[in-house]
Each structure stands twice: as C-alpha cells, then as structure tokens.
Amino acid sequence: MRAMLLLALLPFCNAVAHEMTPTYPTFSKSFMAGISVTTLNLFNKRTDVSYYEIGVFTDEWEPIPFVSQYTVIPMKYLDTVSFDVYVSNLSVGSVEYICSVSQIQAGSTVSSKICSRIK
Amino acid sequence: MKKVLIASLILAPHISAYAEDTPIVGNVQTRCLITTDTNGVYGNPLPSKLSTAAADGGVVPVIRYDVTLADAYLAKVTTPTAFSSSPALSDSVTWTGSTAVTKTSDAGMSGYEAAKVVYGPTTQFDLTIAGSTWFSSSSTAVYGVSKSFVGGSYTAIVLAECIAK
Numbered sequence: 001m002r003a004m005l006l007l008a009l010l011p012f013c014n015a016v017a018h019e020m021t022p023t024y025p026t027f028s029k030s031f032m033a034g035i036s037v038t039t040l041n042l043f044n045k046r047t048d049v050s051y052y053e054i055g056v057f058t059d060e061w062e063p064i065p066f067v068s069q070y071t072v073i074p075m076k077y078l079d080t081v082s083f084d085v086y087v088s089n090l091s092v093g094s095v096e097y098i099c100s101v102s103q104i105q106a107g108s109t110v111s112s113k114i115c116s117r118i119k
Numbered sequence: 120m121k122k123v124l125i126a127s128l129i130l131a132p133h134i135s136a137y138a139e140d141t142p143i144v145g146n147v148q149t150r151c152l153i154t155t156d157t158n159g160v161y162g163n164p165l166p167s168k169l170s171t172a173a174a175d176g177g178v179v180p181v182i183r184y185d186v187t188l189a190d191a192y193l194a195k196v197t198t199p200t201a202f203s204s205s206p207a208l209s210d211s212v213t214w215t216g217s218t219a220v221t222k223t224s225d226a227g228m229s230g231y232e233a234a235k236v237v238y239g240p241t242t243q244f245d246l247t248i249a250g251s252t253w254f255s256s257s258s259t260a261v262y263g264v265s266k267s268f269v270g271g272s273y274t275a276i277v278l279a280e281c282i283a284k
Binding site: 016017018019020021022023024045097104108109113114115116 | 150
C-alpha cells in the first residue's frame, strides 16, 4: 500500500515566473468623480498558472473595496496584462498594498504573490 | 541628361527613407520577479513521514527572486502547514519547514541568511541588494503518532511573496 503512495511528482526543472510592475504605483483622478485610479502590469511566465487574483490592502493588510476589469485576471502563458484599479477617494488614503496572487492549479507546489506599495 | 537629373531628384527622398534608423525602445523599471526554479517533491522514507530532503528521496523546491532596485522589496517564503490536496486523513499532521538562501548573484547578499527573520512557517528576507537570490524551502509532514499515510497523491504549497517596502 505504501508503495502506492504517489507524491507530487512534477516536472521540476521548468523555470516559471510571475512579475508585477510598477513597484510604487500612484493614484490619479479617474474619469469618474470621487474615484481614483492607478494602472499596473502583470506578466505571466508560469505555465502552471492561468489566473491571478488582485487585492487591495491597508498597511494592516485589511482588504479595501476596489473595482477593476477583473478581480481574477485570466492570463495565458507569456501574457502581459495592463489593468486599472479604481478606489473611492474616501479609501484611497488607506491603500498601502496592491497585490497579485497566482491561482494555482492542481499539481502546482509554489504559489507566488507580488505586492506593489503606495508611497 | 536632364531626364536623369529629374529622376534622381524624384527618387532621392525614397532612397533616404530606406536608410532611416529603426529604434528599439526599452524601459527598465523597478520590479520583482518570482521564479520557481525547481518544484518540490516529497519523498516517503517512513510510512508516517513525507519529506523534501534529498536524503529522504525528496526534492527541495527552489525559488528565485530577481529584483532590479536595491532595498525595495521584502521576500517572504512560507512553508506548508496543510496539504492542498490529499486523500482523506483521520489524524493530525505535524508540519515542520525551513527556508534558506542557497545561492546569490552578488557577494554582498551573503548576509541575507544571517539577517533573516523567522516567524511560524514564514521566513522573511530583506532584499537590500539588486540581483538574484535563490531560496530553498524544506518541508516535512509527519502523520499522527507513527501512523502510515493513506495511499494517494499529496500536494502542499509553498507561498513565495515579494512585498514592496
């Protein structure tokens, strides 16, 4: 029975990567009154990831409501996606981090998370 | 002769168009790139134990961080505390794990290992120098009190974070 124990046997030499820029985005006025916007870019070089979830947080990692084209962005391998994050002017002063987290598929063993910071 | 001169004048702008320089534009900006160099594999040296150690037949996952600006990012690597997929288990699993710097692109990064901060399953590194750093995260899971793991496929996740400072 023990011999049947199948572990995470994965191809372990394929380099896969996740990148988000800019490191320090800035908010500016959007086309809507009372709403600020910033733009970030995601690059997916992970063959094992097709989706990245976006999150906006305070300095205490409390989530802040936001609007974007997608909360979970579908991305093909080697895709670069530019996305806008809209936040109410009432909350924009509390925004500290904007993060993207890989949504891993079955079989993946590393989840990646990159956070840009508002300075 | 006059016709040749007129033809030359007409063609001249077109010929110069072929000699136009074609720029290749690039933009280098601050960034953090997380790369999974090696996916981990659990070995099963004992019926009750899964381990990524090479001595136990496993493979330690290796994660590379590339940063283009010094002192702009924190790297946080969290070893697993649960299986993301496994057969149904009736007893508890005891997890241990650790993360260490295994390779650097700059000699100045040699202090990363000594300066790391460990809290729970998470190890934090201050990426004070631009370049690449490789981290290895070992993980061990022990089932119950010397109980045998149930046969099946087990997967656990290492979380690699790059947080702007």
